[in-house]
Amino acid sequence: MPLITDAHLEAPDDFYEALIAAHDGLDEARSHALNARLVLLLANHIGSLDVLREALAAARSGAPEADAP
Amino acid sequence: MPAPQDEADFQARTFAYVPHADQRAPAPVRRPVVVVGAGPVGLALAIDLAQRGIPVTVLDNDDRLSTGSRAICFAKRTLEIFDRLGCGERMVAKGVSWNVGKVFLRDDLVYRFDLLPETGHERPAFVNLQQYYVEGYLAERAAQLPLVDLRWRNEVVATEPHGDHVALTIRTPDGDYRLEAGHVVACDGSRSAVRRQLGLESKGRSFRDRFLIADVRMAVDAPAERWFWFDPAFHPNQSVLLHRQPDGVWRIDFQLGWDADPEQEKQPERIIPRVKALLAHSPAMKDAAFTLEWASVYTFSCMRMAHFRHGRVLFAGDAAHGVSPFGARGANSGVQDADNLGWKLAAVVRGHAPEALLDTYAREREAAADENIRHSTRATDFITPKSAASRLFRDAVLTLAKSHPFARTLVNSGRLSTPTTLHGSPLNTPDTAPFAGTLVPGAAAADARVTRADGREAWLLRQLGGGFTALVGHDPAIEAALKDVGVDGFALDVLAIAPAPAGAALVDRDGDVARRYDLQPGSVVLLRPDAHVCARWRRPTRAQVEAALRRALAVPQEAAPCP
Numbered sequence: 151m152p153l154i155t156d157a158h159l160e161a162p163d164d165f166y167e168a169l170i171a172a173h174d175g176l177d178e179a180r181s182h183a184l185n186a187r188l189v190l191l192l193a194n195h196i197g198s199l200d201v202l203r204e205a206l207a208a209a210r211s212g213a214p215e216a217d218a219p
Numbered sequence: 220m221p222a223p224q225d226e227a228d229f230q231a232r233t234f235a236y237v238p239h240a241d242q243r244a245p246a247p248v249r250r251p252v253v254v255v256g257a258g259p260v261g262l263a264l265a266i267d268l269a270q271r272g273i274p275v276t277v278l279d280n281d282d283r284l285s286t287g288s289r290a291i292c293f294a295k296r297t298l299e300i301f302d303r304l305g306c307g308e309r310m311v312a313k314g315v316s317w318n319v320g321k322v323f324l325r326d327d328l329v330y331r332f333d334l335l336p337e338t339g340h341e342r343p344a345f346v347n348l349q350q351y352y353v354e355g356y357l358a359e360r361a362a363q364l365p366l367v368d369l370r371w372r373n374e375v376v377a378t379e380p381h382g383d384h385v386a387l388t389i390r391t392p393d394g395d396y397r398l399e400a401g402h403v404v405a406c407d408g409s410r411s412a413v414r415r416q417l418g419l420e421s422k423g424r425s426f427r428d429r430f431l432i433a434d435v436r437m438a439v440d441a442p443a444e445r446w447f448w449f450d451p452a453f454h455p456n457q458s459v460l461l462h463r464q465p466d467g468v469w470r471i472d473f474q475l476g477w478d479a480d481p482e483q484e485k486q487p488e489r490i491i492p493r494v495k496a497l498l499a500h501s502p503a504m505k506d507a508a509f510t511l512e513w514a515s516v517y518t519f520s521c522m523r524m525a526h527f528r529h530g531r532v533l534f535a536g537d538a539a540h541g542v543s544p545f546g547a548r549g550a551n552s553g554v555q556d557a558d559n560l561g562w563k564l565a566a567v568v569r570g571h572a573p574e575a576l577l578d579t580y581a582r583e584r585e586a587a588a589d590e591n592i593r594h595s596t597r598a599t600d601f602i603t604p605k606s607a608a609s610r611l612f613r614d615a616v617l618t619l620a621k622s623h624p625f626a627r628t629l630v631n632s633g634r635l636s637t638p639t640t641l642h643g644s645p646l647n648t649p650d651t652a653p654f655a656g657t658l659v660p661g662a663a664a665a666d667a668r669v670t671r672a673d674g675r676e677a678w679l680l681r682q683l684g685g686g687f688t689a690l691v692g693h694d695p696a697i698e699a700a701l702k703d704v705g706v707d708g709f710a711l712d713v714l715a716i717a718p719a720p721a722g723a724a725l726v727d728r729d730g731d732v733a734r735r736y737d738l739q740p741g742s743v744v745l746l747r748p749d750a751h752v753c754a755r756w757r758r759p760t761r762a763q764v765e766a767a768l769r770r771a772l773a774v775p776q777e778a779a780p781c782p
Contacts, residue, residue, distance in 0.1 A: 186615035194625040 153204035226313075230351045234282045234358065236372040242396040249384060250276045250368075251568050253400035255375050255413050259290065259350065260536030260553035261406030262357035266304045267561030269366035271685060273568050276398070277367060278389060280374035280412075284351035284358075287513035288434050288470045290550035291347050291462060292445075295335070296638040296663055297554045298342040299680055299750070306360040307342070310353060314346030315463050320445035322620075322632050326452060326500070329620040330627040334635060339731040340666045341678040345635070347443075347464045349434075350550070378403065378416040378532065385531050402564060403532045406553070411538035417529060421541065423522025423592070427477040428603045430544075431484050431516050435469045435494055437509035441501075447632040449602075449617055453496040458602050458632070461497070468512055471497065472544070474602070481516040490514050519543045521592045521599070527556075528581035535560060540588035542595035545602060545633030552591050555638060556584050562685070562748035566772060571708030576773040579646055587639035594634045601631035638663035641751055648745075648754035648767040655737040664750040667731035669716070672723045679732060682725065684712050686748050687768060690732070693717035693724045694741040700761050701743070706768045747771055 159165050172188075173181045193202055241248045252268055254261045257279035268275040293301075293310065301307035322330040334344035361367040376395070377388035384399040405413035414421065446461040448454070457474035464470055473493055475484055483489055490511060498504040523540035527533060536553030560580045566572035604610035619626035641647065641661035648660065658665060667679040686709050691697055693715045704711040715724035716732050727733055736744050736755075745754040745767055754767035769776060 182611055183615060183618075186611045187619055190612070190615055190619055190626060190629070191623070194623075 151198070151201065153201050153208065155208065226352075229355055230284055230286070230349070232284060232355060234369075234371040236282060236392055237370075238391070238393055239368070239370055241398060242391060242393060244396075247386065247397040247399045249399040249401070250274070251401040252276070252404065252564060253278060253385075253387060253398065253402070254404045254406055256405070256407035256536075256538070257354070257358065257369060257371070258285070258406060258408060258536065258553075259353050259357060259550050260557050261404070262354065262361055263300065263304060263554050264404060264406060264535065264557035264561055265367050265369070266306075266357065266361050266364060267557060268565055269361070269364040270304070271562065271565035272366070273565045274366045275368065276400075277361070277369045278373040278375055278387075279369070279371050280407075282371040284354045286351070287349070287432070287515060288347075288464055288468070289350035290353070290547070291349065291464065291470055292345050292547035292551075292635070293348055293353065294547060294551045294636040294638075295340070295342045295344050296636075297551050298346065299666070300554055300558045301357075302342075302681065303683075303685070303750075304357075304360060305363075306356050309356050310348060311342065311346055313352055313356075313465055314348035315443045315465055316343035316346050317443040317445060317463075318344040319442075320447065320632075320635070322630055323446065323448045323451065324617040324621070325448075325450055327621060329617060330630050339668050339729055341680065342666070345445075345547070347462050347470070349464055349466075349468070352465070353550075375407075375412055375416070378413050380417070380530050380532060401531065401568065404560065404564070405532060405534045405538045406536050406557070407538050409537040409541050411534070413532065414524065414534065414538055417532065419524060419529065421522045421524045421539070423520050423541065424596070425520040426518065426543065426599055426603060428599075429475045429477060429479045429481060429484070429516055429518055431473040431475055431479075431490065431493070431514065433471045433473070433490050433494060433514045434464070434512040435471060435509045436467055436512050437469060437498075437504075437507045438467060439469070439498075439504050439507045441503060449632075451497075451500065453500045454493065459497065460632075475516070479516070484516050485514055487511055487514075517544075519599075521596050523585070523588045523592065526581060527584055527588075528577055533560060533564075533577065533580065535584070539584070540592070542591050543599045545598040546591075546595055547633070547636045548591040548595055551636040552587060552639075555587065556580075558749045559584055566708060569708055572772040572774065579644065579773055583639075583641045583644050583646075586641070586643070590639055591636075598631045598633045602633075644753075646747070646753055646771045646773065648770055650755065652757045654755060656735055658736050658744070658752050658755075660752050660754060662752050664746050664752065665731075665735045667727065667735060668729050669732065670720075670726040670728050672720070672725070676728075677725075679725070680750065682714055683746065683750055686710065686712060687771070688712045688714055688746045688750075689764065690736060690738060690744040690746065691715045692733070692738040692740045692742040693721050694758075697741045697743065697758060701764060704761060704764055704768070706765060706772065706774070709768065709772070711764070711768065745771070 252275045254265050254277045265275045265277045298307050318335040320332050374390045376390045379386040385403045387398045448459045460472040462470040527539045535556035542548045563576045604613045616629045671677050717724035741758040747753050753771045
């Protein structure tokens with residue numbers, strides 16, 4: 151099954167609010183650490199290496215420095 | 220072989236330089252095989268060749284064993300190879316056997332692994348044994364074999380390839396002499412002189428980190444396990460690895476970082492406080508008295524030569540490839556190189572196989588080196604993160620590992636050496652029927668408990684001879700079809716295996732053979748002389764088995780006689 155990039159979240163606004171709230175009171179380093187743990191937890195939930203590679207490529211193509219040759 | 224009563228000064232032994240008649244010969248003498256380097260790889264190869272009836276000359280530039288524990292961890296597969304070479308039992312009897320590893324983050328256990336969680340194997344996942352014992356035991360085994368001509372203090376100073384031989388110039392305490400070799404195998408380590416003399420390189424990636432190794436003698440009672448700490452309180456921001464060795468000696472590897480001064484860090488006044496800090500963290504160890512046996516500061520690279528065969532010169536072990544120490548893939552992969560090359564070189568020297576068989580040594584072991592380098596590089600990147608993001612994810616994995624099982628699979632303190640499966644080897648005959656399990660063509664044979672027809676308990680791998688073996692799920696018709704099968708120079712050994720006593724068959728007393736090999740009545744698994752699977756069938760014909768034997772010897776099929 152390919153990476154789902156169409157709308158798939160049950161409650162987008164609720165999710166987004168919860169994501170931001172999870173970072174409340176954390177300094178930048180702690181926020182980065184939380185994000186790293188979150189990526190690992192979600193990656194394990196997805197499981198499929200092909201889907202994860204697609205997600206990594208999609209995320210990387212959104213990074214400004216990735217556009218440079 | 221009786222072990223010497225006193226091995227207290229084993230490491231300090233030296234081997235006598237004995238002048239050889241070849242040094243006084245009027246013209247260079249021709250020797251079929253010359254092995255350069257009497258370390259674990261060169262000695263294993265020499266013993267294997269001699270056991271196969273090939274005279275072998277071994278040249279070593281020194282007259283002593285290695286210093287310090289060095290390779291230390293010898294894997295199950297290596298021990299099984301040493302069994303075949305006639306010295307495995309002594310290694311295991313002397314070594315400290317272990318199967319369990321523990322990983323700590325700061326002071327907390329985050330992950331425990333068992334490398335051999337099942338029964339039915341003669342050998343443990345690993346023994347820890349100082350490299351000088353391994354070299355010494357191999358040297359003593361080699362000395363029992365009249366076909367091994369081991370020349371200490373014989374340094375190769377020039378290597379010149381020719382069409383039908385390689386000319387070597389050798390320096391001894393009595394001056395230089397020349398020798399001609401049918402084949403040369405360079406097992407002369409990471410700074411291989413033969414490699415340099417041929418203008419060849421081993422290329423790869425160096426890591427900007429330094430590690431202190433200390434061998435410490437102390438009376439401490441702790442389990443025989445591999446303990447690895449990330450960021451322990453007693454050595455903050457770095458990693459530490461602890462192994463127990465024989466003779467009450469412990470091996471500790473302290474990560475120091477790139478900025479450490481290697482000369483200063485080797486001084487006892489710098490090492491002793493580090494060891495004391497480690498001991499102080501543990502109630503069982505905190506008051507232990509210790510003495511420092513040996514210490515070294517090392518850096519490492521992951522590299523390999525582009526090709527392991529250059530005509531009549533072959534490269535094996537560290538001369539051909541290098542890895543980081545995490546995973547014990549250096550000496551163990553080198554012994555696998557020797558195991559892979561021994562039977563092939565013997566067959567080529569005897570004229571039973573074409574030179575093309577030696578290309579398969581290079582191809583199979585180059586792929587194995589790539590696998591070892593990949594594992595070793597990944598472990599190194601986990602232990603020594605190279606970027607802020609890498610460090611962030613490493614710490615995230617370690618933090619999650621304590622309470623989330625999935626994260627433990629990501630913790631990488633070294634993926635420990637297992638035999639390389641030779642996927643895609645041209646010597647493999649592809650499957651024509653489905654089989655369950657991991658013993659695909661190319662895999663190293665798995666052990667199992669068996670009962671022999673005489674009623675004695677035994678191990679499957681001990682029943683293999685030095686040639687090709689067919690494991691047959693007991694079936695009289697198939698066994699009759701395979702009677703006296705052979706190709707030039709190789710008679711096939713047929714080992715019938717049955718679930719219950721049946722004639723001469725081995726009894727699969729725990730069902731492990733049937734389970735591990737998916738061996739059913741009439742199934743045949745063909746093993747090479749190095750005990751790798753090279754073909755398997757449900758009910759093969761004699762012609763199929765003969766074709767697989769020729770294929771495993773790199774004999775062109777069209778050149779084979781009609782069946």
